[in-house]
Amino acid sequence: MENPLDPGASISARLVEAGRRLERRGWSLGTSGNFSAVVSEDPLRLAITASGVDKASLSEKDIVEVDENARLVRGDGRPSAEAHLHVAVVKARGAGAVLHTHSVWTTVLTDATEAGEISIRGYEMLKGLAGVQTHEHEESVPILENAQDMPKLAGNLEGILAKRPGAHAFLLRRHGLYTWGRDLPEAVRHAEILEFLFEVVGRSRSLGRD
Amino acid sequence: MENPLDPGASISARLVEAGRRLERRGWSLGTSGNFSAVVSEDPLRLAITASGVDKASLSEKDIVEVDENARLVRGDGRPSAEAHLHVAVVKARGAGAVLHTHSVWTTVLTDATEAGEISIRGYEMLKGLAGVQTHEHEESVPILENAQDMPKLAGNLEGILAKRPGAHAFLLRRHGLYTWGRDLPEAVRHAEILEFLFEVVGRSRSLGRD
Amino acid sequence: MENPLDPGASISARLVEAGRRLERRGWSLGTSGNFSAVVSEDPLRLAITASGVDKASLSEKDIVEVDENARLVRGDGRPSAEAHLHVAVVKARGAGAVLHTHSVWTTVLTDATEAGEISIRGYEMLKGLAGVQTHEHEESVPILENAQDMPKLAGNLEGILAKRPGAHAFLLRRHGLYTWGRDLPEAVRHAEILEFLFEVVGRSRSLGRD
Amino acid sequence: MENPLDPGASISARLVEAGRRLERRGWSLGTSGNFSAVVSEDPLRLAITASGVDKASLSEKDIVEVDENARLVRGDGRPSAEAHLHVAVVKARGAGAVLHTHSVWTTVLTDATEAGEISIRGYEMLKGLAGVQTHEHEESVPILENAQDMPKLAGNLEGILAKRPGAHAFLLRRHGLYTWGRDLPEAVRHAEILEFLFEVVGRSRSLGRD
Numbered sequence: 001m002e003n004p005l006d007p008g009a010s011i012s013a014r015l016v017e018a019g020r021r022l023e024r025r026g027w028s029l030g031t032s033g034n035f036s037a038v039v040s041e042d043p044l045r046l047a048i049t050a051s052g053v054d055k056a057s058l059s060e061k062d063i064v065e066v067d068e069n070a071r072l073v074r075g076d077g078r079p080s081a082e083a084h085l086h087v088a089v090v091k092a093r094g095a096g097a098v099l100h101t102h103s104v105w106t107t108v109l110t111d112a113t114e115a116g117e118i119s120i121r122g123y124e125m126l127k128g129l130a131g132v133q134t135h136e137h138e139e140s141v142p143i144l145e146n147a148q149d150m151p152k153l154a155g156n157l158e159g160i161l162a163k164r165p166g167a168h169a170f171l172l173r174r175h176g177l178y179t180w181g182r183d184l185p186e187a188v189r190h191a192e193i194l195e196f197l198f199e200v201v202g203r204s205r206s207l208g209r210d
Numbered sequence: 211m212e213n214p215l216d217p218g219a220s221i222s223a224r225l226v227e228a229g230r231r232l233e234r235r236g237w238s239l240g241t242s243g244n245f246s247a248v249v250s251e252d253p254l255r256l257a258i259t260a261s262g263v264d265k266a267s268l269s270e271k272d273i274v275e276v277d278e279n280a281r282l283v284r285g286d287g288r289p290s291a292e293a294h295l296h297v298a299v300v301k302a303r304g305a306g307a308v309l310h311t312h313s314v315w316t317t318v319l320t321d322a323t324e325a326g327e328i329s330i331r332g333y334e335m336l337k338g339l340a341g342v343q344t345h346e347h348e349e350s351v352p353i354l355e356n357a358q359d360m361p362k363l364a365g366n367l368e369g370i371l372a373k374r375p376g377a378h379a380f381l382l383r384r385h386g387l388y389t390w391g392r393d394l395p396e397a398v399r400h401a402e403i404l405e406f407l408f409e410v411v412g413r414s415r416s417l418g419r420d
Numbered sequence: 421m422e423n424p425l426d427p428g429a430s431i432s433a434r435l436v437e438a439g440r441r442l443e444r445r446g447w448s449l450g451t452s453g454n455f456s457a458v459v460s461e462d463p464l465r466l467a468i469t470a471s472g473v474d475k476a477s478l479s480e481k482d483i484v485e486v487d488e489n490a491r492l493v494r495g496d497g498r499p500s501a502e503a504h505l506h507v508a509v510v511k512a513r514g515a516g517a518v519l520h521t522h523s524v525w526t527t528v529l530t531d532a533t534e535a536g537e538i539s540i541r542g543y544e545m546l547k548g549l550a551g552v553q554t555h556e557h558e559e560s561v562p563i564l565e566n567a568q569d570m571p572k573l574a575g576n577l578e579g580i581l582a583k584r585p586g587a588h589a590f591l592l593r594r595h596g597l598y599t600w601g602r603d604l605p606e607a608v609r610h611a612e613i614l615e616f617l618f619e620v621v622g623r624s625r626s627l628g629r630d
Numbered sequence: 631m632e633n634p635l636d637p638g639a640s641i642s643a644r645l646v647e648a649g650r651r652l653e654r655r656g657w658s659l660g661t662s663g664n665f666s667a668v669v670s671e672d673p674l675r676l677a678i679t680a681s682g683v684d685k686a687s688l689s690e691k692d693i694v695e696v697d698e699n700a701r702l703v704r705g706d707g708r709p710s711a712e713a714h715l716h717v718a719v720v721k722a723r724g725a726g727a728v729l730h731t732h733s734v735w736t737t738v739l740t741d742a743t744e745a746g747e748i749s750i751r752g753y754e755m756l757k758g759l760a761g762v763q764t765h766e767h768e769e770s771v772p773i774l775e776n777a778q779d780m781p782k783l784a785g786n787l788e789g790i791l792a793k794r795p796g797a798h799a800f801l802l803r804r805h806g807l808y809t810w811g812r813d814l815p816e817a818v819r820h821a822e823i824l825e826f827l828f829e830v831v832g833r834s835r836s837l838g839r840d
Contacts, residue, residue: 123595124595125452125522128451134568135594188474189451190450192449196449200531203525203622207622207625
């Protein structure tokens, strides 16, 4: 993403740039990860990366459009089954973009953590999350158990998001991170901040910090 | 590999792109690694990187062609001695492409593991392996003892592949990973997935997980 | 920064190149980090990255100018609140450029260190710091407690810099590194040297070295 | 180094490509590292990177030429004080190129190792070292104590190289790696192989392997 803030580019072009940036950071290998942005709110339409697409060679033809039930309404290709989670986040949070990264550190940490959440506090980087004013903020990121029944998982997610109105993200166990923002640049910023912080947590544990 | 799925490029051009991508990921330093794709099935012909080629500057002139006995039939340069292993995989699995990466983590883990295999289970990333439908899948990757007698090693490999029809890959101890796919994009996807997962296993062990 | 030494480029262009280089190294994710260079000494004018700017897509329009009180005097955008720290460093050290990076390792180490400083000695890389003639040099990098009241933090910093005239840098706890130089290339060199050395310290601790 | 084997490029151009590649790999930050290649054998002339040059922006104007006593004979800029070590290696080994990298892992390992050498054996990657035929090879890399008196250090080095005719490299403690080859591509290959293997050794130790 040379310039994710460029207001002149199409939503598809901006999704491609965002996806390629996250892939370059190593967070979307082997066709993992999926990325979406809201095209219209009423009726709800999301541009989203198609299932099984290689993110290193992502192009606009790999972006499809889904409706409020995560059904394909435009483009060639199958929307990812995880489109249900993207739609659930957009509905619950009014997000303009949703990004799912799949990094080594979030995979390692959700495997190594027994609890249903990972809390991060005291780091300056937290101030980059929307609405956070101080490094003393504690961000508690819920961990959902991974599952293949996406509509059911989306239902669980709706419950979690309703109970945690302040959460900026959630994790799927041994799977990865979902975060979002009011627009794509904010969502990219949140992804970079949270992936950075989970790497900090992981490396701190390797130094014997809990 | 800007677009490993591009059906218009020649097999050599696509092998070059695949090799350069894997090199950029740090999995093919110091002329290590070798990469092949099937040119014809009958008679069997494999395009394969020549021995001793620098992968960061890989070009089509570095691709040679071998027959079903791993003998050079086209191009300048010596086929890698490991061409015997590529041929054995193609025959056993009907693969369209075979990739051998040589990463730090597979080297570390095959040294640190006494057993004859490394099992990986419970990770979403496993679903990217062909035919795998759920993260609950257990992938058992056999470790072969390294050797310099390639025809003999190829014989051992044939035995292992026959006994493990579901395996998507194998490791050579203190040496690296071999994986394959029905075509080059699938083989690249498998390489990225498995290298990702071995990094997860390695970093998890550094956190004290077994 | 293809050539940070290029005397023909404008200060803004050189700041952009420096910022993009540090971002590529992974030390300025999620709009973190800020970078400045002196435009004039009397009256004091600093070119500095605006607040909240994505460093991967940094361009000259993202550079603003501030005065000796860190107030905006030119450009669109808000100067970072941390401009107060940049000004304090310029006044205390006569620096020509100040760079604030925000890396995983400085975040991890300032969290894991109880003391008010991290001392580094015996490494050849230290010789790249201005005025250091031997690897036997000991560089003691003070750690300031992080805070959101920037004028107050700038005051604390002035005290620390006055007490430690030989220091080439300081750390903010769970936040990152500040370093500087007589010009931008020297500041970039110092940032690379210190980030390298903190990674060395961090990885040494993960091997059980204190 | 897009193609270090390209016989058509000048020695300076090839040194620039080699240096930029090693910098991209993270082994030459903050102006550290220096790289040389033999221009003529009689009289002995080495092209070598000038002292204090930023390797990310390395260009042909940064390459100078020295004689058999490491004195400047051509170009603008001061040859690195370490040119004495390059000359000593060329004389002792008949090398065509000498590369000095300065990586995190060689710095960490030479600090963490009490002994005067690090031995590496059993890895396939060793076969990429000139003359090595099997992974069962043991490469013993001597560690010299770092010093600022370069002619004296060069004298110590001559003694070590005479005693260890099979060594492909040496380390300076808390400083970095020197390796060489009959030509620049071989030297680059050796640098990549040895940096890879030291990373393997370092990460293995972080898993509790000695």
